[in-house]
Amino acid sequence: FNIENIEYSKLQTGGNNCFGCVSLRQKQYCILNKQYSKEKFFELREKIIEHMNKIPYIDKNGNVYKYGEFFPPEFSPHAYNNTFANFFFPKTEEECKKDGLQWYQSDVKEYPITILASDIPDNIKNTTDEITKKIVGCSTCPKGYKIIKPELDLSRRLNVPLSRQCPFCRIGDKVKKWVSQMKQVDRICDKCGITFKTHYSKEEALKIFCQPCYRQEVY
Numbered sequence: 001f002n003i004e005n006i007e008y009s010k011l012q013t014g015g016n017n018c019f020g021c022v023s024l025r026q027k028q029y030c031i032l033n034k035q036y037s038k039e040k041f042f043e044l045r046e047k048i049i050e051h052m053n054k055i056p057y058i059d060k061n062g063n064v065y066k067y068g069e070f071f072p073p074e075f076s077p078h079a080y081n082n083t084f085a086n087f088f089f090p091k092t093e094e095e096c097k098k099d100g101l102q103w104y105q106s107d108v109k110e111y112p113i114t115i116l117a118s119d120i121p122d123n124i125k126n127t128t129d130e131i132t133k134k135i136v137g138c139s140t141c142p143k144g145y146k147i148i149k150p151e152l153d154l155s156r157r158l159n160v161p162l163s164r165q166c167p168f169c170r171i172g173d174k175v176k177k178w179v180s181q182m183k184q185v186d187r188i189c190d191k192c193g194i195t196f197k198t199h200y201s202k203e204e205a206l207k208i209f210c211q212p213c214y215r216q217e218v219y
């Protein structure tokens with residue numbers, strides 16, 4: 001669907017010129033999910049923006065949220081360290097408290113660990129069905145996790161060992177990698193010497209080619 005001029009809204013499919021709406025489909029000239037005429041919409045929108053700029057929301061640290069700013073993070077129903085934001089702009093628990101952000105603390109007491117991740121066999125052939133009855137202690141965080149039968153069956157079929165990390169740490173590692181790939185660095189092509197942008201750092205790839213040189217070399 002084409003979609004344009006949607007402000008402070010979420011989950012809209014299709015439409016245009018909406019302000020502060022949620023889950024609208026193919027709508028136009030709506031404010032807070034209420035339908036207005038085209039004229040009334042632009043009149044009200046201007047008034048709201050003027051109001052946002054004149055009496056902006058100011059958080060306890062003095063940050064001013066005028067028209068055009070994102071919503072204040074302290075309004076978020078999610079714990080900061082449970083969102084992607086923490087991968088891009090990491091904050092400590094103390095910093096979150098200072099900024100009025102929620103912090104997620106895992107309750108480790110809920111999971112009485114019955115086997116350590118380090119005791120999972122290196123070879124899947126040495127893992128018995130008993131493992132599905134255990135609560136495995138994650139190798140990188142205090143959480144416990146379970147292995148379900150379909151997961152065990154898949155590992156056996158692929159002939160790979162079971163993960164020593166809980167699902168949260170596995171997803172976390174993936175996201176960390178994804179975030180690191182969004183940061184670009186300047187590198188010099190080892191073949192032709194031009195400078196180009198890439199997400200491969202010197203640590204990841206010592207030798208690197210620009211795209212034309214790479215294509216020439218590979219194809």
Ligand SMILES: [Zn+2]
Pocket residue numbers: 138139140141142143165166167168169170
């Ligand atoms: Zn974990």
Ligand SMILES: [Zn+2]
Pocket residue numbers: 189190191192193194209210211212213214
């Ligand atoms: Zn090159």
